[in-house]
Amino acid sequence: MLAILLARNVAANLEARQIKSGFDFLSDPAGFNIGELLFDYTSRDSYLRAFAIGMSNTLRVAIAGVVLASVLGVGIGLLRLSHHPLVSGLCAAYVEIFRNIPLLIQLLAIYLLITELLPGSNDAWSVEGVALLSKEGLQIAVPEPGRLALLCALAAFVVGALLGRHAAHRWLEVGIGLVALASGAVAALGAWLIVGAAGGWSRPVLDGFLISGGASLTPEFLALWLGLALFTSASIAEIVRAGALAVPAGQWDAALALGMTRPQAIAGAIFPQALRLAIPPLASQYMNLIKNSSLAVVVGYPDLVSIGNTSINQNGQALEVIVIIMAAYLSLNLVVAAVMNAVNARVTRAPR
Amino acid sequence: MSIKHSIPAALAIAAFALPAHAGKTLDAVKARGQLVCGVNTSGPGFSNADSQGRWTGLDVDFCRAVAAAVLNDASKVKFVPLNSQQRFSSLQAGEIDVLSRNSTWTLTRDASLGVVFAGINYFDGQGFMVPKKLKIDSAKKMNGATVCVQAGTTSEKNVADYFGANGMKYKPVVFDTAEAITSAFFAGRCQVYTTDMSDLAGARTKAPNADDYVILPQVISKEPLGPSVRRGDDEWFQIVRWTLFAMIEAEENGLTQANVDEQKTSNKDPGVQRFLGVSEDTGKLLGLDAAWAYRVVKQVGNYGESFERNLGPKTPVALPRGVNNLWTKGGLMYAPPLR
Numbered sequence: 103m104l105a106i107l108l109a110r111n112v113a114a115n116l117e118a119r120q121i122k123s124g125f126d127f128l129s130d131p132a133g134f135n136i137g138e139l140l141f142d143y144t145s146r147d148s149y150l151r152a153f154a155i156g157m158s159n160t161l162r163v164a165i166a167g168v169v170l171a172s173v174l175g176v177g178i179g180l181l182r183l184s185h186h187p188l189v190s191g192l193c194a195a196y197v198e199i200f201r202n203i204p205l206l207i208q209l210l211a212i213y214l215l216i217t218e219l220l221p222g223s224n225d226a227w228s229v230e231g232v233a234l235l236s237k238e239g240l241q242i243a244v245p246e247p248g249r250l251a252l253l254c255a256l257a258a259f260v261v262g263a264l265l266g267r268h269a270a271h272r273w274l275e276v277g278i279g280l281v282a283l284a285s286g287a288v289a290a291l292g293a294w295l296i297v298g299a300a301g302g303w304s305r306p307v308l309d310g311f312l313i314s315g316g317a318s319l320t321p322e323f324l325a326l327w328l329g330l331a332l333f334t335s336a337s338i339a340e341i342v343r344a345g346a347l348a349v350p351a352g353q354w355d356a357a358l359a360l361g362m363t364r365p366q367a368i369a370g371a372i373f374p375q376a377l378r379l380a381i382p383p384l385a386s387q388y389m390n391l392i393k394n395s396s397l398a399v400v401v402g403y404p405d406l407v408s409i410g411n412t413s414i415n416q417n418g419q420a421l422e423v424i425v426i427i428m429a430a431y432l433s434l435n436l437v438v439a440a441v442m443n444a445v446n447a448r449v450t451r452a453p454r
Numbered sequence: 455m456s457i458k459h460s461i462p463a464a465l466a467i468a469a470f471a472l473p474a475h476a477g478k479t480l481d482a483v484k485a486r487g488q489l490v491c492g493v494n495t496s497g498p499g500f501s502n503a504d505s506q507g508r509w510t511g512l513d514v515d516f517c518r519a520v521a522a523a524v525l526n527d528a529s530k531v532k533f534v535p536l537n538s539q540q541r542f543s544s545l546q547a548g549e550i551d552v553l554s555r556n557s558t559w560t561l562t563r564d565a566s567l568g569v570v571f572a573g574i575n576y577f578d579g580q581g582f583m584v585p586k587k588l589k590i591d592s593a594k595k596m597n598g599a600t601v602c603v604q605a606g607t608t609s610e611k612n613v614a615d616y617f618g619a620n621g622m623k624y625k626p627v628v629f630d631t632a633e634a635i636t637s638a639f640f641a642g643r644c645q646v647y648t649t650d651m652s653d654l655a656g657a658r659t660k661a662p663n664a665d666d667y668v669i670l671p672q673v674i675s676k677e678p679l680g681p682s683v684r685r686g687d688d689e690w691f692q693i694v695r696w697t698l699f700a701m702i703e704a705e706e707n708g709l710t711q712a713n714v715d716e717q718k719t720s721n722k723d724p725g726v727q728r729f730l731g732v733s734e735d736t737g738k739l740l741g742l743d744a745a746w747a748y749r750v751v752k753q754v755g756n757y758g759e760s761f762e763r764n765l766g767p768k769t770p771v772a773l774p775r776g777v778n779n780l781w782t783k784g785g786l787m788y789a790p791p792l793r
């Protein structure tokens with residue numbers, strides 16, 4: 103009722119102020135270019151396609167950020183349990199530094215470091231034919247794209263996952279899942295590189311100030327990705343540590359009594375149980391990371407909000423664009439919530 | 455950043471505001487005793503705050519001129535610095551009375567944003583700045599370049615059109631503030647910085663070494679910059695528009711801050727006498743008093759004086775008068791007669 107009233111008042115006021123409204127503009131040509139594209143787009147394409155590009159860029163940095171933050175967070179969180187004072191001390195320092203400096207400042211600092219310290223593209227740091235690192239970002243050689251390589255990678259993923267599952271069959275269920283996922287990913291990457299290489303490599307080549315070929319990560323992407331991952335990993339490390347400490351001490355004793363070493367006990371008994379406690383707060387951290395990715399505009403990364411900002415100023419339809427942005431983040435986070443709830447339900451059902 | 459400001463502004467007008475009333479801005483400004491003017495956060499020569507918080511610039515002078523005409527005192531202005539994404543939302547929402555922030559007059563903005571442009575106080579065009587060491591001497595040799603550009607400007611669209619028309623590719627890097635762009639550009643992240651020529655000249659003054667950078671001669675667009683007001687208040691629109699004309703007319707008549715008092719009594723030209731409110735009262739037609747234009751000249755100066763003070767050869771920006779000279783001197787500045 104209130105929403106309808108509000109919407110009607112909105113329409114009436116925009117009309118009275120002679121401000122154009124409605125979603126018709128989505129099919130108009132956008133007219134501006136975008137720096138990072140996961141699929142084809144030119145300035146003659148529609149606003150809708152521009153938003154799709156923005157969304158894909160948001161997803162790209164969010165997924166990469168979640169993966170890196172999880173790996174770093176779990177690693178640091180577990181290492182902090184070490185009895186070695188140097189190791190646990192360094193991990194504690196890492197957590198406190200990245201958790202307590204505002205993300206915005208971290209992003210600006212990382213971006214400044216990249217743009218100030220790296221050399222220009224004409225004298226890039228390079229490993230001949232394999233990688234180039236400069237103010238243009240990181241360019242690495244990748245196999246020429248081919249369907250065969252992707253199919254092989256998919257097959258390798260399945261085989262790798264099954265092998266991993268078999269190797270870890272005596273672990274708890276969460277542990278088996280993680281090992282299967284990791285070994286599948288490694289096998290897939292290996293297969294893609296080997297099979298793809300047979301079809302030739304796409305290598306980064308420098309020509310004037312132009313770099314072409316290979317896969318590239320721009321300084322904007324690198325800054326945002328690293329910033330999000332470092333910031334979030336500090337919180338994830340604390341969640342993992344809290345989870346591990348919450349596992350009853352008897353579990354430690356039992357694992358050690360069975361003849362496991364300390365690292366084995368952590369990997370096989372403690373960590374899988376800790377993860378059960380950690381999943382709900384972990385889901386919140388993932389959602390925070392996704393929402394924080396909207397800071398992209400300060401480092402010039404063309405995410406959904408950045409594209410939205412540009413659109414607002416090309417056509418002045420602030421309200422419509424803001425509604426689109428809100429709906430996109432809401433649905434993205436609802437998906438994450440649903441997935442994490444499903445994982446949580448499965449994990450808590452597992453026998454002790 | 456900007457979105458933090460534009461969301462509340464947009465929601466506020468959209469959801470809660472009552473329908474607009476015509477003719478209310480003048481009353482509101484008088485009752486408040488202060489003009490609220492939206493200006494650029496940092497545009498050397500147009501609007502710039504010094505370390506003591508004193509605002510200077512061509513756009514700033516225009517705000518002061520409106521205050522002199524309406525409130526009898528050029529100092530009664532509150533300056534609200536706005537970035538390119540906030541400016542129109544802020545004007546729509548009624549947070550400012552006038553937007554005087556080197557904004558380009560285009561059809562889309564005039565016809566769909568709920569704002570209306572009152573005139574042109576600087577004829578500009580979009581250009582390119584590049585580091586000298588790249589030895590690029592023409593805009594046509596920029597194929598494949600990485601280009602720094604500000605979000606929410608007409609530049610974003612122009613540069614896409616220009617490269618497209620010339621069959622060249624480029625990679626845009628879009629930042630939301632001019633400060634972020636200049637720091638990225640001077641650090642070498644982009645080979646090219648594109649925006650209005652006047653902005654480029656201003657940005658160049660902030661380079662570690664201005665001589666390392668060159669502004670290419672090509673101008674790829676028309677960027678007529680001028681003040682704008684909210685739609686639906688024709689009385690206020692006329693005041694703002696004619697304040698600008700008064701500054702141009704004063705220069706044409708040779709009236710300056712220094713000589714206007716003496717001219718008021720000595721100059722018997724009917725046009726000048728009418729302008730200064732000695733013979734006829736042009737002010738009452740605008741809802742002002744007879745001496746409105748006199749005060750603009752006395753307190754702020756004519757258009758040429760404002761230009762020399764803020765953009766002329768003695769300033770760091772050092773822009774030539776060029777097309778912004780009076781029509782009588784080969785430029786485009788022309789005011790309809792004040793009669």
